[in-house]
Amino acid sequence: MPQIDLPNIAANTPLWLALVTTFVAALSGAILGRQPSRVSYDFVGVAVFAFVLGLGGGITRDVLLGNLPPLALRSPWYVVTVLAAVITVLVVGRWIRVGSWTFILLDALALGLYAVIAAQLAIEFGLPDIGAITVGFLAAVTGGAVVSLMRGETPQILLPSQPYALLAVIGATVYVLLDQFSGGLAALMCLLSVITVRVITVRWDLQTRSVRPLPVDESGDTGEPDAGEPEAR
Amino acid sequence: MPQIDLPNIAANTPLWLALVTTFVAALSGAILGRQPSRVSYDFVGVAVFAFVLGLGGGITRDVLLGNLPPLALRSPWYVVTVLAAVITVLVVGRWIRVGSWTFILLDALALGLYAVIAAQLAIEFGLPDIGAITVGFLAAVTGGAVVSLMRGETPQILLPSQPYALLAVIGATVYVLLDQFSGGLAALMCLLSVITVRVITVRWDLQTRSVRPLPVDESGDTGEPDAGEPEAR
Amino acid sequence: MPQIDLPNIAANTPLWLALVTTFVAALSGAILGRQPSRVSYDFVGVAVFAFVLGLGGGITRDVLLGNLPPLALRSPWYVVTVLAAVITVLVVGRWIRVGSWTFILLDALALGLYAVIAAQLAIEFGLPDIGAITVGFLAAVTGGAVVSLMRGETPQILLPSQPYALLAVIGATVYVLLDQFSGGLAALMCLLSVITVRVITVRWDLQTRSVRPLPVDESGDTGEPDAGEPEAR
Numbered sequence: 001m002p003q004i005d006l007p008n009i010a011a012n013t014p015l016w017l018a019l020v021t022t023f024v025a026a027l028s029g030a031i032l033g034r035q036p037s038r039v040s041y042d043f044v045g046v047a048v049f050a051f052v053l054g055l056g057g058g059i060t061r062d063v064l065l066g067n068l069p070p071l072a073l074r075s076p077w078y079v080v081t082v083l084a085a086v087i088t089v090l091v092v093g094r095w096i097r098v099g100s101w102t103f104i105l106l107d108a109l110a111l112g113l114y115a116v117i118a119a120q121l122a123i124e125f126g127l128p129d130i131g132a133i134t135v136g137f138l139a140a141v142t143g144g145a146v147v148s149l150m151r152g153e154t155p156q157i158l159l160p161s162q163p164y165a166l167l168a169v170i171g172a173t174v175y176v177l178l179d180q181f182s183g184g185l186a187a188l189m190c191l192l193s194v195i196t197v198r199v200i201t202v203r204w205d206l207q208t209r210s211v212r213p214l215p216v217d218e219s220g221d222t223g224e225p226d227a228g229e230p231e232a233r
Numbered sequence: 234m235p236q237i238d239l240p241n242i243a244a245n246t247p248l249w250l251a252l253v254t255t256f257v258a259a260l261s262g263a264i265l266g267r268q269p270s271r272v273s274y275d276f277v278g279v280a281v282f283a284f285v286l287g288l289g290g291g292i293t294r295d296v297l298l299g300n301l302p303p304l305a306l307r308s309p310w311y312v313v314t315v316l317a318a319v320i321t322v323l324v325v326g327r328w329i330r331v332g333s334w335t336f337i338l339l340d341a342l343a344l345g346l347y348a349v350i351a352a353q354l355a356i357e358f359g360l361p362d363i364g365a366i367t368v369g370f371l372a373a374v375t376g377g378a379v380v381s382l383m384r385g386e387t388p389q390i391l392l393p394s395q396p397y398a399l400l401a402v403i404g405a406t407v408y409v410l411l412d413q414f415s416g417g418l419a420a421l422m423c424l425l426s427v428i429t430v431r432v433i434t435v436r437w438d439l440q441t442r443s444v445r446p447l448p449v450d451e452s453g454d455t456g457e458p459d460a461g462e463p464e465a466r
Numbered sequence: 467m468p469q470i471d472l473p474n475i476a477a478n479t480p481l482w483l484a485l486v487t488t489f490v491a492a493l494s495g496a497i498l499g500r501q502p503s504r505v506s507y508d509f510v511g512v513a514v515f516a517f518v519l520g521l522g523g524g525i526t527r528d529v530l531l532g533n534l535p536p537l538a539l540r541s542p543w544y545v546v547t548v549l550a551a552v553i554t555v556l557v558v559g560r561w562i563r564v565g566s567w568t569f570i571l572l573d574a575l576a577l578g579l580y581a582v583i584a585a586q587l588a589i590e591f592g593l594p595d596i597g598a599i600t601v602g603f604l605a606a607v608t609g610g611a612v613v614s615l616m617r618g619e620t621p622q623i624l625l626p627s628q629p630y631a632l633l634a635v636i637g638a639t640v641y642v643l644l645d646q647f648s649g650g651l652a653a654l655m656c657l658l659s660v661i662t663v664r665v666i667t668v669r670w671d672l673q674t675r676s677v678r679p680l681p682v683d684e685s686g687d688t689g690e691p692d693a694g695e696p697e698a699r
Contacts, residue, residue, distance in 0.1 A: 031680065033624075033677065034677055034678070034679055034680045035679060035680065036679040036680075037679075039620055039625060040625075040626070040676035040677065040679060041624050041625060041626075041676065041677060042624070042625060042626045042627070042674035042675060042676055042677060043674065043677050044623055044624060044629075044631045044632065044674065045623070045624030045625065045677070046677050048623070048624055048631075049624075059530070063296060063301075063529060063530075064292070064296075064301065064302060064303065064306065065301060065302050066299065066301025066302060066532065068529075068530065068531060068532025069530060069531050069532060069588070069591055069592075069593055069597070069601075070530065073530070073588075073593050073597035073600060073601065074592070074593060074594070074597065075594070075597075076594040076595070076596045076597065079596045079597065079600055080596065090677065093680050094680055094681060122302070122306075125302055126302075126307070127302055127306050127307060128307075128308070128309040129309070130309045130312045130313065131302070131306035131307065131308075131309065131312065134306060134312055135302075135306065145383070149382055149383065149615055150611070150615065150620070150621060150624065151620075152385075152618075152620055154272055154383070154384075154385055155383060157277055157278070157281070158274050158275070158277060158278030158281055158282075158383065159272060159273075159274060159275060159278065160273070160274075160275045161275070163277075165277045165281075166277065208275035208276065208277065209275060210273035210274065210275055211266065211267055211273065211274060211275060211276050211278070211279050211323065212267070213267055213268060213269040213270075213273060214264065214267045214268065214269075214326050214327055215327060296529060296534075297525070297529075297534065297535060297536065297539065298534060298535050299532065299534025299535060355535070355539075358535055359535075359540075360535055360539050360540060361540070361541070361542040362542070363542045363545045363546065364535070364539035364540065364541075364542065364545065367539055367545055368535075368539065378616070382615055382616070385618075387505055387616070387617075387618055388616060390510055390511070390514070391499075391507050391508070391510060391511030391514055391515075391616060392505060392506075392507060392508060392511065393506070393507075393508045394508070396510075398510045398514075399510065441508035441509065441510065442508060443506035443507065443508055444499065444500055444506065444507060444508060444509050444511070444512050444556065445500070446500055446501060446502040446503075446506060447497065447500045447501065447502075447559050447560055448560060
């Protein structure tokens with residue numbers, strides 16, 4: 001197969017694209033901080049959620065790869081972008097429609113970009129395909145999971161819901177498989193597949209199903225020291 | 234003391250042994266994902282728990298030591314092993330007896346191996362004994378603590394319960410103290426001591442005791458700005 | 467401006483000062499483990515809280531900067547200091563007045579030192595000013611946030627309360643801005659400003675205000691796939 005001549009936005013992400021991604025993710029985080037909930041946060045809380053969602057994925061990726069200090073701190077623009085998102089939400093937050101298609105598409109684009117940039121960097125650092133997919137997955141979902149924990153909620157990706165973690169796996173897998181032919185095409189297909197699957201799952205409200213719990217073991221077998229549940233340690 | 238000629242499984246862990254360890258820990262994680270609980274998880278949840286318990290300890294160790302990217306991502310076999318554990322639990326989970334002695338012994342072996350491999354690597358990276366014990370401890374308990382947090386539970390190691398964190402400290406300490414004489418013997422004694430203590434605590438259900446809470450300070454001393462509890466910040 | 471000849475305690479922190487900082491923070495952590503609460507912890511719990519508050523900030527800083535293994539593990543004294551704090555709290559915990567001005571001043575000093583040492587190291591690692599401030603902030607607040615999560619509480623820094631996270635930002639900012647003139651003066655002014663602001667906020671019980679939640683969107687716009695709250699992912 002001939003090399004296709006598309007710019008590889010995963011290997012050479014233009015700064016403006018990385019910052020748009022960061023801005024969209026940070027917006028999501030700051031808006032979460034202003035959702036009505038059991039507790040109300042102060043503006044440090046809003047800013048921390050924006051930071052974690054905006055920069056958490058990239059920092060997770062760079063820590064895992066040993067690419068330190070993380071890119072998000074080496075350039076001033078990432079932190080500035082997060083602060084801009086925080087101010088945006090504080091000032092005009094009520095006009096941002098998180099349920100609008102515009103936001104959903106931008107959010108899916110951000111998810112795909114996190115996954116694809118992380119997978120590409122992992123390949124450059126010599127990881128095997130399955131390691132690169134894992135790094136792409138972690139870069140895409142860690143920020144959201146940490147925000148959930150700070151809000152005292154179970155991370156959404158663990159629960160039956162519209163698939164989100166799966167999108168990251170699909171995106172990273174598409175990229176890793178196609179990258180050997182053409183990095184540019186791989187990045188494009190990754191983003192397209194993430195956005196397409198996201199639109200389909202939102203449009204028809206497809207949900208993952210819960211795994212059936214194991215039956216409680218009530219047999220009184222001799223020699224069994226403890227028939228209860230395992231401890232999480 | 235003459236050098237004893239045992240293979241040092243901490244310094245040169247055979248791949249199959251590392252993978253058995255990972256498999257056992259990942260099994261525990263995936264089974265936790267299928268326990269009856271307040272919420273029910275989807276298969277991403279089950280897989281994430283398996284990943285965190287199976288690979289979290291090794292990744293924690295490698296991040297702390299700067300041994301990056303972590304070993305668990307540099308070889309494809311670790312992720313494949315975790316996926317195998319996930320599929321095992323999804324398909325034949327009901328036949329796995331987490332309370333059986335077989336499982337308890339394998340789990341103690343996994344705990345000991347995490348502690349000893351991490352302590353050995355820390356020594357190679359030039360850490361002092363007490364630093365190596367700390368890394369061994371963190372490698373053994375971090376995965377379980379993170380899973381607990383994701384489940385919305387207090388990590389078991391912080392609560393009065395059968396000692397688990399202590400096993401990691403004992404194991405790492407035994408290894409670090411004996412390693413100067415013979416690495417092979419040190420690794421063997423570490424594993425034996427962890428398994429022995431684990432069996433004893435399970436057999437007689439020994440539990441750590443809770444620390445008595447401090448009395449609430451009700452003195453109205455002048456000049457005291459705040460007599461309440463400290464904040465966790 | 468001529469170079470002012472003060473020793474820069476951020477660039478060349480005397481070991482005794484670093485250990486005093488660690489001791490004070492670890493004391494706070496261990497005391498938290500003995501607060502009356504929903505659950506009571508065992509001594510592993512008390513020790514883990516002390517470790518996380520005492521060493522978590524420094525380890526976060528070193529992981530972010532790639533300064534690995536972290537300083538707190540490279541020297542045996544940090545872990546020994548934490549253990550000393552744990553024993554102190556277990557033995558004479560009832561005599562420690564966390565609400566006393568002595569403790570509040572020491573705690574503010576610890577906060578300022580975490581922020582200033584981390585900011586200085588970040589500058590040495592080539593980060594831009596805003597990256598250095600971010601690292602200083604994260605070094606000062608991460609330990610406390612993790613302890614809160616392990617206790618099943620919302621981290622205090624996210625909630626309306628006496629400003630604490632802001633102190634770290636102020637301290638790191640003062641240091642970074644003045645460091646170009648004189649490192650010694652910058653470190654001194656950083657500590658003074660943190661302690662001064664802390665005393666003011668405690669004395670007059672100044673609190674941050676909660677951010678007003680966004681109105682729940684109840685418009686039934688056509689074409690909107692989902693008007694509910696965003697998911698934390």
